[in-house]
Amino acid sequence: MDIRNNITLIKNRLATEKCELVAVSKKQPIEKMKEAYDAGQRIFGENKVQELCMKQPLLPADILWHLIGHLQTNKVKQIVPFVSLIHSVDSYKLLEEINKQAKKINRIVNCLLQIHIAQEETKFGFDEKEVIDLIQSDKIVSLDSIRIIGLMGMATFTENQDRVRTEFKKLKNLFNHLGQIKLPAQVIMKELSMGMSQDYEIALEEGSTLIRVGTAVFGSRPTPV
Numbered sequence: 001m002d003i004r005n006n007i008t009l010i011k012n013r014l015a016t017e018k019c020e021l022v023a024v025s026k027k028q029p030i031e032k033m034k035e036a037y038d039a040g041q042r043i044f045g046e047n048k049v050q051e052l053c054m055k056q057p058l059l060p061a062d063i064l065w066h067l068i069g070h071l072q073t074n075k076v077k078q079i080v081p082f083v084s085l086i087h088s089v090d091s092y093k094l095l096e097e098i099n100k101q102a103k104k105i106n107r108i109v110n111c112l113l114q115i116h117i118a119q120e121e122t123k124f125g126f127d128e129k130e131v132i133d134l135i136q137s138d139k140i141v142s143l144d145s146i147r148i149i150g151l152m153g154m155a156t157f158t159e160n161q162d163r164v165r166t167e168f169k170k171l172k173n174l175f176n177h178l179g180q181i182k183l184p185a186q187v188i189m190k191e192l193s194m195g196m197s198q199d200y201e202i203a204l205e206e207g208s209t210l211i212r213v214g215t216a217v218f219g220s221r222p223t224p225v
């Protein structure tokens with residue numbers, strides 16, 4: 001697996017799109033991440049707080065760290081000082097906690113709201129109605145240390161490309177809809193995080209602005225960490 005080559009290929013594909021690559025480095029060793037960094041990659045995505053906090057001090061300071069996995073409220077405090085974007089906000093309670101911890105250290109933390117678009121029951125996220133209600137509610141207005149800059153979604157894990165496309169279209173429609181209604185000052189529909197190694201081509205065609213790609217950059221994930 002030539003990481004530099006993989007990154008170049010994906011970046012060439014993105015050159016004509018308004019879309020950035022999040023290199024998903026979960027379970028990958030630091031050396032491989034350095035290879036990606038040396039190839040020019042600056043945005044890295046991790047899905048676990050512990051791994052993110054362990055890796056962050058070991059790598060260059062200009063990396064933009066994204067959390068892409070489920071976040072528990074009791075772990076928010078650990079990442080708020082340095083995280084650049086949290087893709088996986090799936091409850092109001094979590095938003096409140098991020099706001100509280102960010103306020104304490106005088107930071108504003110960028111968040112995406114995770115939307116449940118897949119068929120699978122287990123995936124986290126808001127449904128459409130929940131997110132429309134939340135975004136328009138007064139509850140958001142008081143959270144002045146967060147910024148909601150868009151939405152994130154994961155398609156069903158399936159070979160069925162039509163199904164995946166339908167799910168991405170649904171998310172893009174919601175994104176467009178929210179972009180048209182009156183929103184609180186700290187909400188702006190700018191980023192749409194969708195697409196992984198196996199479906200990022202479809203996601204790009206459907207308007208993704210952030211693809212989260214792991215195995216197609218680093219090769220298969222070694223286990224354990």
Ligand SMILES: *Cc1c(COP(=O)(O)O)cnc(C)c1O
Nearest residue numbers: 024047068196197212213214215
């Ligand atoms: C692991 C992961 C990815 C990347 O998956 P690949 O198939 O390796 O590209 C993207 N998004 C989330 C939320 C993940 O957990």
